[in-house]
Amino acid sequence: MITIHLEPDNEVIELHGTKTVLAVLNRLKLRSTMAIVARDGQLLTPDRRLNPGETLMVRKVTSAG
Amino acid sequence: MKCSRCKQLACVSLPSHHSGFCAECYPIFFTRQVETAIRREKMFTHDERILVALSGGKDSLSLMLELAFQGYDVTGLHIDLGIPGSSEKARAKVENFCTAHGLSLQVLEMEKEGLPIPDIKEHVKRPVCSVCGRIKRHHFNRIALEGGYDALATGHNLDDEVARLFANTLRWDTAYLSDQGPVLPARQGFTRKVKPLFRLSEFETANYAFLKDIEIHSDPCPYASGASFTSHKELWGELEHRSPGQKFQFYQGFLKNGKPAFAAREQEIGEPLAPCIECGSPTSAGTCSVCRIKAAVRESKAKAAEA
Ligand code: SF4
Ligand SMILES: [Zn+2]
Ligand SMILES: [Zn+2]
Numbered sequence: 001m002i003t004i005h006l007e008p009d010n011e012v013i014e015l016h017g018t019k020t021v022l023a024v025l026n027r028l029k030l031r032s033t034m035a036i037v038a039r040d041g042q043l044l045t046p047d048r049r050l051n052p053g054e055t056l057m058v059r060k061v062t063s064a065g
Numbered sequence: 066m067k068c069s070r071c072k073q074l075a076c077v078s079l080p081s082h083h084s085g086f087c088a089e090c091y092p093i094f095f096t097r098q099v100e101t102a103i104r105r106e107k108m109f110t111h112d113e114r115i116l117v118a119l120s121g122g123k124d125s126l127s128l129m130l131e132l133a134f135q136g137y138d139v140t141g142l143h144i145d146l147g148i149p150g151s152s153e154k155a156r157a158k159v160e161n162f163c164t165a166h167g168l169s170l171q172v173l174e175m176e177k178e179g180l181p182i183p184d185i186k187e188h189v190k191r192p193v194c195s196v197c198g199r200i201k202r203h204h205f206n207r208i209a210l211e212g213g214y215d216a217l218a219t220g221h222n223l224d225d226e227v228a229r230l231f232a233n234t235l236r237w238d239t240a241y242l243s244d245q246g247p248v249l250p251a252r253q254g255f256t257r258k259v260k261p262l263f264r265l266s267e268f269e270t271a272n273y274a275f276l277k278d279i280e281i282h283s284d285p286c287p288y289a290s291g292a293s294f295t296s297h298k299e300l301w302g303e304l305e306h307r308s309p310g311q312k313f314q315f316y317q318g319f320l321k322n323g324k325p326a327f328a329a330r331e332q333e334i335g336e337p338l339a340p341c342i343e344c345g346s347p348t349s350a351g352t353c354s355v356c357r358i359k360a361a362v363r364e365s366k367a368k369a370a371e372a
Contacts, residue, residue: 008285031306032078033268034299036275043076043275045066045085061271062224062298 002050004028007059021056022046028058035060070094077272080309088276095273098264099131106248108259111136113215116256118205119143119163119170121155123274124220126162128262130277132218133168139218141170142208144201147181151286158280171212173204180359186288188365189358193288196358203346203355209256216257224267226260227312228297230319243331246320254340254347266312267298 002024004013018024021037021044028035032046038057039050050056066075068087075085079094086094102108109115115132119125119141132139143159146152156172163170175181180200186193209217226245233241249258262270305312340346341353348354 031302033080033266033305034302036268036271038275043088043272045075045078047066047078059271059275061267062295062302 001052003055005055005057007057009060019050020046021048021050024050024056024058030058030060034062079269081266081305081313083309091272091276095265095269096131096135098269099261100135102247102261102264103259106259108218108248108261109137109216109257111138114138114140114213115259116205116209116212116214116217117141118201118217118219119159120220121158121162122220123279124222124225124262124267124270126159126220126279127270127274127277128218128220129162129168130166130279131273132261133166139168140212140214141168142205143170143172144204145172145174145176146197146286147174147176148183148286148288151284152182154284162279171208173208175200178204180362182288184362184366185358188362188369192290194290197288199354200358203353206256207346210254214256216251216259218259218261220262220270221260222262222265222267222270223312223316224298224301226263227301227316230316231297231301239327239330240335242323242327243335244324244328246324253338254345263316264313 002015002018004015004024005011006013006028013028015024015027018027022032024037025032025035025046036059037044037046038059039054044056066078066085067073068075068090069084070090070093071087073087076088077091078085082094084094115137117125117129117132117139119129121143129139129141141159141163143156145156160170160172162168182193182197182200185196185200189196205217205219226247230242230245233245247260247263249255251257265273301312336349338347338349339351341348341351341356343352343356346353346355350357352360
């Protein structure tokens, strides 16, 4: 299981069976340039692999305005 | 993925540039893009004084930090809109940011100007965002001129520019299409306006802000609707995903081939500007829109007081 902190929505989402950053983005219906993804304060590219139990920050980049 | 510069593990992937960068090299990429924008569009020089509009969002703060890093003479200007529960937070972030980085900042309070945004929401029938936008542009321009600044810089990025161009195109708004661009030269009553981040996407500024530890104001304004704008951005995000680089090509193509044609047409049919009879700001309507809004709010308040 991967825990996602979604910003700026301030939601916590749990995902099962996602093994890469790209898979997480797909599940969240986000294209790779629509959000930045970080683990332990480090940015990750979509090809990075994830391990069960990890927590990610996913921040959507589109600002209204 | 490996960094295109140093071959270490990349942390940002940029399909439109066919490259990726690590945390050390990414800010170098960002700096180059801003340098190129300033140089090619002749935005300003190191001898000029630049006023930077700071909303508290990632774009404006990234812009301020980067221009200061490049050695430009920058002063921030934040407009406190007086919206309860939102404006205090935005203002605090801007103030903390400028203090932390030793940057000079000026704050204008709409409350003191007699026109806090909640009053507009209550007393003016037009959509609050269009009025709010006008008021901000009015004061940014006024303060730039009064303070003797050479240019006003805003944090508009490529996605903002493309979304706006797209909206203007859908309406075939020739007046807006004639002067949208990364630089608007100074003319009577208007300061020079520049957008040094116009080559960078929202994704690119978000990565920069994250790597530079910029604490951003991301709580949306309670009055924000922005629905059509956001949906245009999503549409473009999809196009960009299918053919990376298309956004930039669309915008560059407009600047090269579209804008001159609209500018020529606007020369023929555009309305001449004259100073507003109340505040002196340039307008084509005798009294400028901001002075008219002020009068409308005053009237509506007086009526409410009588009732
Ligand atoms: S969302 Fe609308 S009202 Fe709120 S700050 Fe932006 S323009 Fe002004
Ligand atoms: Zn590198
Ligand atoms: Zn006026």
